[in-house]
Amino acid sequence: MSEMERLGDVLEGVDAGIYAYGLVAARLDGDERDEALSDMASLRAERDRLRARITALGGTPPAAAAAYTPPFDVDDRASARRLAALVEDRLAGQLAALAAASTDGARARAAAVAAQRAVRVVAWSGTAPTWNGAG
Numbered sequence: 001m002s003e004m005e006r007l008g009d010v011l012e013g014v015d016a017g018i019y020a021y022g023l024v025a026a027r028l029d030g031d032e033r034d035e036a037l038s039d040m041a042s043l044r045a046e047r048d049r050l051r052a053r054i055t056a057l058g059g060t061p062p063a064a065a066a067a068y069t070p071p072f073d074v075d076d077r078a079s080a081r082r083l084a085a086l087v088e089d090r091l092a093g094q095l096a097a098l099a100a101a102s103t104d105g106a107r108a109r110a111a112a113v114a115a116q117r118a119v120r121v122v123a124w125s126g127t128a129p130t131w132n133g134a135g
Contacts, residue, residue: 027074
């Protein structure tokens with residue numbers, strides 16, 4: 001896939017993530033709610049950067065959907081944290097794919113943001129993934 005196609009995929013994932021964080025924040029309180037709202041704000045900033053990059057490359061950014069269907073019911077703290085971890089995991093993968101399709105500074109930026117999102121997976125899930133080759 002081209003960088004433009006990957007940018008579109010990441011933008012769609014970010015839009016879905018923003019929506020998901022609204023569901024997540026509604027089921028949390030205190031510091032966890034603040035953390036969810038902070039993650040939502042960082043996704044909004046990322047959305048704006050992605051839209052600008054797509055436009056700069058001569059494309060038209062896809063519009064966000066009016067609503068998204070979560071992959072499971074989000075009705076308590078545990079399911080909210082699970083959804084946040086899933087959002088971050090999917091975005092980390094999409095951003096890694098974008099890094100592979102990009103060059104120079106765009107590659108470095110996508111890789112750095114993918115790493116940040118991977119850290120958020122751990123923060124929300126409470127467990128670190130086992131990477132290939134890790135014993």
